Each structure stands twice: as structure tokens, then as C-alpha cells.
Amino acid sequence: MKQLLNGTFTGRTSVPGDKSITHRALMLGALSQGTTHIKSPLISADTLRTFDNMRQLGAEVTRQGDDFTVVSKGHDHLKSPSDTIYTGNSGTTTRLITGLLAGLKTITASVEGDATIAKRPMDRVVIPLSEMGADITLKDSKYPPVNIQPAQLKPLEYKMPIASAQVKSAILFAGLFTSGETIVHETHQSRNHSELMMAQFGADITVNENTVTLKGGKDLSSSNVTVPGDISSAAFLIVLALITKGSDITIENVSLNETRSGIIDVVKMCGGDITITEHDSKGEPFGDIRVRYTEQLKPFHIDGEIIPRLIDEIPILAVLGVFADGDSTVRGAEELRFKETDRITAVVNELSKFGVNFEEYEDGFKIMPGYGKVKAGEMFKSYHDHRIIMMLIVMAIAAETHIQIDDQSAIDVSFPSFINDLERLRKDR
Ligand SMILES: O=C(O)C1=C[C@@H](OP(=O)(O)O)[C@@H](O)[C@H](O)C1
Ligand SMILES: C=C(OP(=O)(O)O)C(=O)O
Known part of the structure; x- marks a missing residue:
């Protein structure tokens, strides 16, 4: 000092590199068929949790110097992890991965982080995901660990009670492979990296002022991301x-x-x-x-x-x-x-x-x-x-x-x- x-x-x-974009590139790379190169990602404690977590689901994630590569056979080849998904200090990983796992519909997983994550509310994502049909339980109905069981989902139209890109993104990740229109309305627009990157990876997603509409059910294809x-x-x-x-x-x-x-x-x-x-x-x-x-x-x-x-x-x-x-x-x-x-x-x-x-x-x-x-x-x-x-x-x-x-x-x-x-x-x- x-x-x-x-x-x-x-x-x-x-x-x-941008932390929000790096998390999303790793997640969308794992959900897409093919090879995703991520140039100049953030290499830090938080993004390395997402890196490890995508590996636990079966994607091949590697680091080459300052870059990452994700190779995946696509979302329907990802599998339940054999161990707890540990998200460290990362709220973004914890919330987005909950939507991602629910959206795969076949996964059994427990998601947990460090002592600060244990005190961060997860009901804000679990409430809308449960409305979609997800089977998720929380400690005291509010906090991690997040326990996810396989369940079929239906699309949702949701008016966001708070401005939160993590809640919006968790819903969108759950909607990616759910047929029908998942619609999220925001009062004030939160960061839009998920919308931009989902479109880049081939999702049918449109934004009209503060409303995002995702037509789910399309397979994603890999893409390269410069962070x-x-x-x-x-x-x-x-x-x-x-x-x-x-x-x-x-x-x-x-x-x-x-x-x-x-x-x-x-x-x-x-x-x-x-x-x-x-x-x-x-x-x-x-x-x-x-x-x-x-x-x-x-x-x-x-x-x-x-x-x-x-x-x-x-x-x-x-x-x-x-x-x-x-x-x-x-x-x-x-x-x-x-x-x-x-x-x-x-x-x-x-x-x-x-x-x-x-x-x-x-x-x-x-x-x-x-x-x-x-x-x-x-x-x-x-x-x-x-x-x-x-x-x-x-x-x-x-x-x-x-x-x-x-x-x-x-x-x-x-x-x-x-x-x-x-x-x-x-x-x-
Ligand atoms: O989606 C994201 O990448 C993030 C969203 C924000 O959180 P909220 O969604 O809780 O506002 C922000 O504070 C966090 O650092 C990263
Ligand atoms: C709030 C932050 O991150 P997260 O929610 O991912 O822990 C942050 O980076 O300031």
C-alpha cells in the first residue's frame, strides 16, 4: 500500500476482460455444438468457477495462455455432475447456472458457494423458474445450497420485480430449450450481454424496448467471442x-x-x-x-x-x-x-x-x-x-x-x- x-x-x-461476458461465453459455449474460442476472457477466481463448472457438466474447457476454448457436443449431451457444483464467491455463476441446469430438464445437481454466497438470496431466481415447472429447493426457501431435480419446463411471461440481469438471464437460460415464447419485461433495462450473446450463438431472441422475447427449442451453434x-x-x-x-x-x-x-x-x-x-x-x-x-x-x-x-x-x-x-x-x-x-x-x-x-x-x-x-x-x-x-x-x-x-x-x-x-x-x- x-x-x-x-x-x-x-x-x-x-x-x-469483462466478467459478465466471460461467464456467459463459457456457459453458451458448453450449451452449443462445436468449438467456441474465447479471446482475452477474465481469468479470475469467479470466472474460473464457471470454467470448472462447465467441465463438470461434460464440456471440454481448456485454457491456452490468455484464452479459453470450449468444445461441446451440445446441450443434450451435458450430464449431471458427480460432485457439488461449487461457485465460490460468484453470484453470477450461482444464479445463471441454476437457470441453465433447470433448462436442461434432466439434471440432478446441488449448487453451493462460499460464505458470502450462502447469504445471497436465490429465491429471486427460483420463484420464476418454479413457475416454469422447475423442481428446485433452497435452504430456508431462500439461500444456497440450490438443489435441482429433473423436471419438464413450460415457457413463462415474467414481469421483473427488481432490475437484475442475473434473474433475467437465469430465466432466459431456462427458456433456451423450452418450446414456446419465454418473455421477460423489465422496468429499467439491466445489462444485456445474455441477449446479445444468445443471438450470436443462434437463439431466436428479440428485444423490444424493455421486453425480451425468446422462442425456445432451437439448438445453438458455437461461435467465437472476443471479450x-x-x-x-x-x-x-x-x-x-x-x-x-x-x-x-x-x-x-x-x-x-x-x-x-x-x-x-x-x-x-x-x-x-x-x-x-x-x-x-x-x-x-x-x-x-x-x-x-x-x-x-x-x-x-x-x-x-x-x-x-x-x-x-x-x-x-x-x-x-x-x-x-x-x-x-x-x-x-x-x-x-x-x-x-x-x-x-x-x-x-x-x-x-x-x-x-x-x-x-x-x-x-x-x-x-x-x-x-x-x-x-x-x-x-x-x-x-x-x-x-x-x-x-x-x-x-x-x-x-x-x-x-x-x-x-x-x-x-x-x-x-x-x-x-x-x-x-x-x-x-
Ligand atoms: O449478470 C451479471 O453478470 C451481473 C449482474 C449484476 O447483478 P444483479 O443481477 O444482481 O443486479 C451485477 O451486480 C453483477 O456484478 C453481474
Ligand atoms: C456483484 C458482483 O458479482 P456477483 O453478483 O457475480 O458476485 C460484482 O462483481 O460486483
Whole structure:
């Protein structure tokens, strides 16, 4: 930590591949007949769980340096796993694989993760999947382990009670090989990687405003996927550059998918110095993001439609709020309470240790600009949450304060090279 302080951050860099796209490419590769090459996937604790899980179902999944390959005979050749499907810390794997397994209709499986997964609600996916006819049981009707038994499914028309790409995707995975139209209506559009990639692999799927319609029953054929950089990882470098004097970072080949790029809108709202150069792409949009230190940043106010477009970036946006010249607010983000930890409580508790003032709401917070001194001997908590740890490191760098975090290992969940990348970008002032 100490070696990262008192510097500026400059230069060109890239961030690891998009986590959401990597999970989906592994899953759709396993469900499709043929060979799927996945170029520059995220190789991290979470995506390696999906990698192993697809192998357990009988797909041939291998790694060649920075790439993955999935070879499969197609969905009807996948089999029940002989052991528990272990999903580690990954909510995306746990929820999407539940839909995928139910959709195969012949599988007996038990899905379980680590201590944080054991506390994450699964009824949000099991309720609609049960309406489709799936036979799934949960601990206390809510939590993992998820036990799945073979059952025939029927299509479903479902109005989403919350904005969640994981719930939407679990339903779509279950609908892929279920004849008839599975329809999902969203109030605010959540990330659309499943829809885009299912179409690419040959599914009959259409999107009309906030409604997705999937005509199930078609076999899928393999396809190649190039994974752009993860904007949720880039977010830490974006905020670091904006608030650290003299910084100027260009992050190459980052996903610019509209359903994920809410943070760019917020940086613009704040008057931050950000330039986007989009590249030509046949698939997911991507490009370079250049961010420079900005002396005066305006506060931001976010709520409603933008929230799912930046849900994982809210912890690091709180740090941006500390350096703005007025109070910023986050509302409509109650979903943060159901992530790896309750991220509203974690943000408020840990940034308060820097002397930051908050007003906490059930669905967000107001954050006041400025900070004070960290108490001698103060220990910061990781909550075993990658995004909370990286938020704390960026805050400590900007405040030029050495801090101690009880455990930094969860960074490996999404951005294993984070500390090395910061060291490489750091220059003495
Ligand atoms: O579908 C996905 O890949 C994800 C969806 C979001 O979760 P919710 O669906 O719970 O909002 C997000 O927070 C998570 O990091 C990844
Ligand atoms: C919430 C996250 O992931 P997951 O739900 O897959 O654990 C995240 O990456 O911030």
C-alpha cells in the first residue's frame, strides 16, 4: 500500500476482460455444438468457477495462455455432475447456472458457494423458474445450497420485480430449450450481454424496448467471442485519475455497452475530463477511455434508470463524491444490500473511517465532500468484497494515507492484476 502513495498515475493500460461476458461465453459455449474460442476472457477466481463448472457438466474447457476454448457436443449431451457444483464467491455463476441446469430438464445437481454466497438470496431466481415447472429447493426457501431435480419446463411471461440481469438471464437460460415464447419485461433495462450473446450463438431472441422475447427449442451453434475490458474494473482507474493531481490514464479496449456505461455519464455530469474513442466492432461496443485529473468536480445525483447501468460502480463513485464540490446522492440502489456484502453499509462504515460524512438511506446515501484523518491503528474491513477493497485502496491513495485492510485477497474475484497495474502506472511526483 505505502509504495502506491504520493505519486501521479499516467500512461496507457488495459483492464482484464469483462466478467459478465466471460461467464456467459463459457456457459453458451458448453450449451452449443462445436468449438467456441474465447479471446482475452477474465481469468479470475469467479470466472474460473464457471470454467470448472462447465467441465463438470461434460464440456471440454481448456485454457491456452490468455484464452479459453470450449468444445461441446451440445446441450443434450451435458450430464449431471458427480460432485457439488461449487461457485465460490460468484453470484453470477450461482444464479445463471441454476437457470441453465433447470433448462436442461434432466439434471440432478446441488449448487453451493462460499460464505458470502450462502447469504445471497436465490429465491429471486427460483420463484420464476418454479413457475416454469422447475423442481428446485433452497435452504430456508431462500439461500444456497440450490438443489435441482429433473423436471419438464413450460415457457413463462415474467414481469421483473427488481432490475437484475442475473434473474433475467437465469430465466432466459431456462427458456433456451423450452418450446414456446419465454418473455421477460423489465422496468429499467439491466445489462444485456445474455441477449446479445444468445443471438450470436443462434437463439431466436428479440428485444423490444424493455421486453425480451425468446422462442425456445432451437439448438445453438458455437461461435467465437472476443471479450472487451471490464468497465467495472476500469471504474477504479477512472476515479483514481480524476482525483489524483497530475494523473492522465488511457484505458484501452474497454466495453462501452450502453447498459454498462452509466459511470461515463456520471463523470460527464461532474465535469470530469474524460475522452472516449470508440473502435469499430461487430459485437459488443468497445473503445479507449482517457481520463485526466480534474481540479473542480461537480457533485452527482443518481436514481432510477441509470442505477442498473452502474450498479457495481457505486462504491467507487462514493469516492468521487468525496472529491466533488458539493453533496452527491445515490438513491434507488437498494440492490446494493444484496451483493457480496451489504455495500451501502460497507461504503458508509469504511469511508467514515476517513472522516467522510454520510447520510444513509435504505436505498442509497448522501455523501458530503471532504475527509479528515484516519485514527492511528484503525483497521479497515474488506467484507470479503473485491469492490470494497479496491474502493478503499483508491481512497487511501487520493488521501495520501497509508491504511491497513484486514484481507485483500478478494481482489482476485475480478481484477487480480490491480495492485501491479497501479504500481506500473505510478510515477513519482
Ligand atoms: O449478470 C451479471 O453478470 C451481473 C449482474 C449484476 O447483478 P444483479 O443481477 O444482481 O443486479 C451485477 O451486480 C453483477 O456484478 C453481474
Ligand atoms: C456483484 C458482483 O458479482 P456477483 O453478483 O457475480 O458476485 C460484482 O462483481 O460486483
